[in-house]
Every structure is written in structure tokens, then in C-alpha cells.
Amino acid sequence: MIANIGMIDRIIRGVVGLALLSLMFLLSGPLHWVGLVGIIPIVTGLFSFCPAYQMIGINTCGGEGYIKVEREDGCGKGGCGCGH
DSSP states (O other), X not given: XXXXXXXXXXXXXXXXXXXXXXXXXXXXXXXXXXXGGGHHHHHHHHHTXXXXXHHXXXXXXXXXXXXXXXXXXXXXXXXXSSOO
């Protein structure tokens, strides 16, 4: 699993995920279960990996000011949070 989510994207996913999870407490009836969708952006942000991004070829790890060096295993250097 190669990281494909950058720091700003991770922060946005955390905020959106928490907002969605709060719907569990704000809505009543069967609609409050919609809040569980918030788990998806939180988990993908924690692992810095999004399967949907991988399928469509998006990688938000890089950006201006980052040095991107491709390695043999496909991981790039530059603040993606993957530990390389």
C-alpha cells in the first residue's frame, strides 16, 4: 500500500469525517445512520491511502516545495507521510 494522500488532504478528510459522524447525534430516525459514512474519510486519512485515488490515478502527496524522487517500489519522497 503506497501512500497517496497528502497532509492537507488528510486534515480535510478528518474534519469532514468528524462532521459526518456528528450526524449520528444530530439526526433522528433512520437518517442518523448516514453519519457512519464519516468513518471512510477518517480511516483513509489515518492510513494516507485512498483506494479510489489509486484507481483513478490521483496522488496528493506531492506539491510545490516537495522533492519528488521515484523509487523502484513506486514510492516518492516528499512529505506524503509514508515514512520514506
